[in-house]
Amino acid sequence: MVIGGGRGIGAAAVEALARQDATVVVADTDRLPSAFNHYRSTRVSGFADAQKLAARLSEAGLRVTAAEVDATDEAAVRELYGSLAGGPGRLDVVVNAFGVTHVSPVEQMELTEFQQVVSGNLDGVFLSSKHAVPLLRDSGGGSIINFSSVSGRSGFAKVAHYCAAKFGVIGFSSSLALEVARDGIRVNAICPGMIRTNMWSYLLSAFVRPGETEDECWERMRTMIPQREFQTPEDIAELVVFLATAKKVTGQAISVDGGMTA
Numbered sequence: 001m002v003i004g005g006g007r008g009i010g011a012a013a014v015e016a017l018a019r020q021d022a023t024v025v026v027a028d029t030d031r032l033p034s035a036f037n038h039y040r041s042t043r044v045s046g047f048a049d050a051q052k053l054a055a056r057l058s059e060a061g062l063r064v065t066a067a068e069v070d071a072t073d074e075a076a077v078r079e080l081y082g083s084l085a086g087g088p089g090r091l092d093v094v095v096n097a098f099g100v101t102h103v104s105p106v107e108q109m110e111l112t113e114f115q116q117v118v119s120g121n122l123d124g125v126f127l128s129s130k131h132a133v134p135l136l137r138d139s140g141g142g143s144i145i146n147f148s149s150v151s152g153r154s155g156f157a158k159v160a161h162y163c164a165a166k167f168g169v170i171g172f173s174s175s176l177a178l179e180v181a182r183d184g185i186r187v188n189a190i191c192p193g194m195i196r197t198n199m200w201s202y203l204l205s206a207f208v209r210p211g212e213t214e215d216e217c218w219e220r221m222r223t224m225i226p227q228r229e230f231q232t233p234e235d236i237a238e239l240v241v242f243l244a245t246a247k248k249v250t251g252q253a254i255s256v257d258g259g260m261t262a
């Protein structure tokens with residue numbers, strides 16, 4: 001199960017897992033609960049993209065189906081996992097790859113914005129994990145992979161709500177790892193650095209300096225990375241595949257950030 005897999009990093013994780021012979025459900029949503037996100041809209045067409053991805057990968061002979069879910073909606077998440085419960089397969093791996101960000105200095109941030117950015121990143125991690133654990137236990141164990149960020153390791157100005165949530169994803173993941181360790185269920189967090197997905201398209205528009213183009217702004221960001229190379233969705237997907245199968249790795253937060261948080 002890859003939630004938030006319609007595009008960006010999640011889509012690369014779907015393809016990488018499917019190429020490892022997994023049967024993948026790619027779940028996403030066309031409508032977010034709030035417009036405080038990097039799409040600046042509640043309309044995101046994530047499910048439409050998930051359907052296109054599933055069709056493209058199925059044509060290539062891989063086993064991928066699309067499902068619609070808003071990860072912050074408990075009834076929808078319960079139904080998503082419930083739909084697997086009676087099926088022929090078993091649940092082995094859950095990737096919670098959704099996330100939202102928004103840019104505001106704390107002094108100008110409304111409480112609703114703070115709450116909705118925190119909720120958009122954290123509620124789904126909780127709900128998806130909560131409803132996946134019984135199925136993973138029935139499978140004899142498995143792997144939950146939650147998406148934190150370089151912003152879960154270090155503060156960044158104007159995204160305090162996003163950082164609060166991404167630090168939270170790490171705390172949640174290590175706590176759950178302790179609860180379910182003896183059931184053979186592993187829980188880890190991935191902390192990507194900078195990948196030019198929709199999220200960074202928005203961040204560039206917010207961080208661009210007067211007289212600078214967005215491409216020039218992106219090049220300026222490169223100086224924050226010791227390796228001086230941006231990561232790609234495929235770089236992050238490599239770690240997803242590793243964490244899906246690494247039997248003794250649990251309760252960890254692992255960065256793929258070119259040394260940004262070294």
Ligand SMILES: NC(=O)c1ccc[n+]([C@@H]2O[C@H](COP(=O)([O-])OP(=O)(O)OC[C@H]3O[C@@H](n4cnc5c(N)ncnc54)[C@H](O)[C@@H]3O)[C@@H](O)[C@H]2O)c1
Binds near residue numbers: 009096097120192
């Ligand atoms: N792009 C980066 O540089 C970067 C860096 C660090 C961490 N991350 C994290 O990686 C993850 C993936 O980000 P991305 O860059 O691929 O973003 P993206 O916007 O390209 O993709 C996110 C996907 O999640 C879906 N989504 C969002 N909220 C959802 C919800 N409530 N229910 C279901 N689906 C939902 C969106 O529809 C979209 O398809 C996020 O957790 C993000 O915070 C990204």
